[in-house]
Amino acid sequence: LCGWSHGSVCFYPRWEEEKTNDGVKWKQLEHKGPYFVPLYEPLPDDVQFYYDGKPLKLSLATEEIATFYAKMLDHEYTTKEIFQNNFFNDWRKEMTPQEQEVIKQLDKCDFREIHKYFVDKNEARKALSKEEKQKLKEEADKIQEEYGYCILDGHREKIGNFKTEPPGLFRGRGDHPKMGMLKKRIMPEDVIINCSKDSKIPEPPVGHKWKEVRFDNTVTWLASWTENIQNSLKYIMLNPSSKLKGEKDWQKFEVARKLKDVVHKIRAQYQADWKSKEMKKRQRAVALYFIDKLALRAGNEKEEGETADTVGCCSLRVEHIKLHSELDGQEHVVEFDFLGKDSIRYYNKVSVEKPVFKNLQLFMKNKDPGDDLFDRLSTVILNKHLQKLMNGLTAKVFRTYNASITLQEQLKALTNPEDSVAGKLLSYNRANRAVAILCNHQRSTPKTFEKSMQNLQTKVTQTKRRALRFAPTLLISLEWEKRRMKNAVLEETALSKHGKESCGIE
DNA sequence: GACGGAACTTAGAAGTGCGTCT
């Protein structure tokens, strides 16, 4: 309960005992700095790159970047024009002047031999003997042991991501304008180390220096660097099993529990605000209703052209909703269709209260499809309002709260104390699925889906044929079984797994 | 209030490892 991953037993989270408001996160922090991924190893001489059908020996830096593309050859990314263009632009920047003279068109580049080299290498790794694999495992464990932990206030804690991110081609989600750009190698000279003054300060790799060493105990990160794609910061932080992260997580759920006590009041408030004289208040009230009822994310503004075009509640545009006075026997239906976080599609038809519907008509009046639905609202305005309603309340708390209470209610409704363990597990999975639906958690169909579906189909056909020969009546149950299997597979793959919203247990 | 940067959480994709079936 206390968040310590090991050590003495305690029954209350420490932050309840000594609430520090000064922002101090630790008194002692000691670690070895990030583990730097190995440097590039040049290709063997017999593995060649071809330009315009002729072999071409590349400089080391150019070759390395070529391998990034070659490795991705059977990935869908490399079929996309934006990916190809971004890659080729960035690749050319790193070429020697001579290479730039020769390599002018991507479609004349042949990476297939390099691709095959890496495929073979992978297979070879898989085919290693048990002993050889064991040896590799031990080497990895040694690195984990040395770099994977830190000392925080006297306790050894696991680090979440102790390795620098390897160089490669940027894999943005959805229609990302920067996909394929070169993600550069992180060097010690890029890295800021954060630790305590009196600790053993990590040594940079031989011949290198850190960018900076600082002693900031008001933040939780151990190291940071600026990545070159979005020019944003990346951090090395603790594992969720750590006390620091655990307590933060606990606090998050405590805020959500606090919301439970006032949510009725807040709902009454925003329903009243649907009829406010102020446009700003109405927009705020309708947006909050969506966030509460549909578990939408807040929806910050984003810089255009820097990322994929995705939205959340406050950044919804007129084009993302359709209004139906009547649809499928329901009144006042709002049809949502937009791309949310990670470019996951949100599609939903919801019957709403009449004042909401009327307000939406008003908000959309005289606007173009590309205009903001809530033009007088931003996440900042919304969160400032929420802060006044309850200490610590922000838009995301509604997602936590609604996800958690959905899980709790579903568990209560679906389970009986007498159920078997298997029955309870089934109910648990179904409750989780309800949360996943609420939060629109999805994953794309795995690459192996088509194949496994095919395998199922062959199995079914074979069994059917065999059965038909001996017992024609079996057919009925077989058909049923087939349908059941298919449904189960679809259901599981479409909506398995929900996230941190409702699950407080790691 | 706008803006930009910093810090931190959330999330899906990809990789890994392991048990089972053939």
Added chain:
DNA sequence: AGACGCACTTCTAAGTTCCGTC
């Protein structure tokens, strides 16, 4: 032994929120 399916872990992109500055 190899293929397959599944659960679990790792990786890192993509969000939210907060804070300082003008």
